[in-house]
Amino acid sequence: MGAGRPLLVITAGCSGIMFAEFLQYLFSGMTIGATYALVGLGFAIIYNASHVINFAQGEFVMIGGMATVFLIHIGLPLPVAILGAVALAVVTGLALEKLAVEPARNADVVTLIIITIGASIFLRGLAQVLWGKEFFALPAFSGNDPIHLGGATLLPQSLWVLGITLAIVVALAWFFKYTLIGKAILATACNADAAKMMGINTQFILFISFGLSALLGAVAGIIVAPITLTSYDVGIMLGLKGFVAAVLGGLGSAVGAIVGGLLLGIIEAMAAGYISSDYKDAVPFVIILLILFFLPSGLFGARGTERV
């Protein structure tokens, strides 16, 4: 067994590189996963308030990134541009609810879903007219010097993404637990009819939900734009993957959407690294089909009987 020792050394060296590679995929997966989580959270909030799957969610992501680029272009400093872009997305979200969803509130859920699809085509078209079809880069919030960690490199922007996502999750948890509107949103999600009887204006809750979802989407679009670039049609894939994140965690579950988003990002990065980058975009959809087959309520969905 004389050959055993050097072999062991080689494998140890190899596993060091392999670990660094793994860590690298983990970092990039968590970064992109955090944005899926925020988008997924937006889907969950609107779904809870109305059972509508808002396909315009991806457009809030696009508005966030593109409006920030545009506002910097006209000379505003980054923080002001970010605030302006978030405000624009929130106003768009509120307007969408007020002008398109609320007038059709008695319609079939299917019809409402198609209305949000119409809205997403409209907003994407508007962005294309206003801002063109090119790809745009947003400057990183604090430089591009990579941080070395365990043989892998981490962009400072990744820390911004993870930090801001964490801050938003904590703020949302506080909002739902301690504010009157937050509690009313939870009550509506739990049982809309009962909430209505207790005097909660569920239409207003849906209005607020659209604003909140737009805010989450816009933030996701802004923080990820320095890493992935942004363009008028960036909302299609990001929106769809956020939807997958929401279903992965059990549609309507906030914790589920966050864990689902992170998991999705990590699996996607691993699959792109270890299997095939050509099929990177297919990975979330393969996962969701498997989940629907084997864990139909998602990872965190409630398992229970349906009441009539």
Place this chain on the structure above:
Amino acid sequence: MLAKLTHPRIGGLLILSLIIALLPLALPNNYYYDVAIKIGINAIVVVGLNLLIGYAGQISLGHGGFFGLGAYTSGILTAVYGWPPLLALLTGVAVVGVLSFIVARPILRLTGHYLAMATLGLGIIISIVISNEDWLTGGPDGMYVEPFTLLGWELYGEKPWYWVIGALLVISVWMAMNIVDSPAGRALRAVHGSEVAAQVVGVDTTGYKVLLFVVSAVFASVMGSLFAHYSGFITPAQAGFFHSIELVTMVVLGGMASTYGALVGAVLLTVLPQLLSGFEDFEMVIFGLILMLTLIFMPKGLVPTLTHKLKDWRGGRS
């Protein structure tokens, strides 16, 4: 006799056949024939999809994928492997039928819009595979497809295709109406009304929903195959997400659970992009706006809303 003619099913089919037979008088050249053929192809897919959306209350966001799968199965088997077109078409039907059954069976047991998610995923996977496997499919650049031949007879040119698609449209509308009026169709209307109540009286709701899903997917696959032969050139866009959305939109815009509504939806959404292409950059904005406004003001879709209005007006007069 007159009673039979005014029966909505037979009367409607007669009117449809009449329109198809007389339309060529108003079609000045091959461009208009081409638009009419595309309307017909979309209409047949949508008549199938309407069964699923209107009667099983489920949305599919992946019918573009089934359309594309049919198109590419036909394209590849005839061009690369030299199969006869009809055999290639039937192979496409078998592939799509089995695939849609495998996907639908577990997912349609669930309540809620999970079929939308699953079909969305399936459609996107299909279009990514078609784009990536360029050694077989030509990748994003698309591929050429041979003309349709049957027993040595070649189907070529706009006018023969017009009559073939027209005949198929009448047949598929007749089939859809039969399905709607069959015991399965009645059971499905119960599903759309109250699923739990239907289950309680012993309706196998999942089984019927799966049946409709498979039927609608097969409609899409057949039309995908025929479209491939007709146009002679296919791209991954035929299998893409936007195509799936267009198809669902045709159903909802025209009117869910109304076969003629689906036809109207197919006509409008096939003609609209042709009209809007002059607006170039504003095409998407206007398309999205029309879609939203129609559904905000006519949430039940064009045909049900207008027939309702017509009945009201007649009722008010008498």
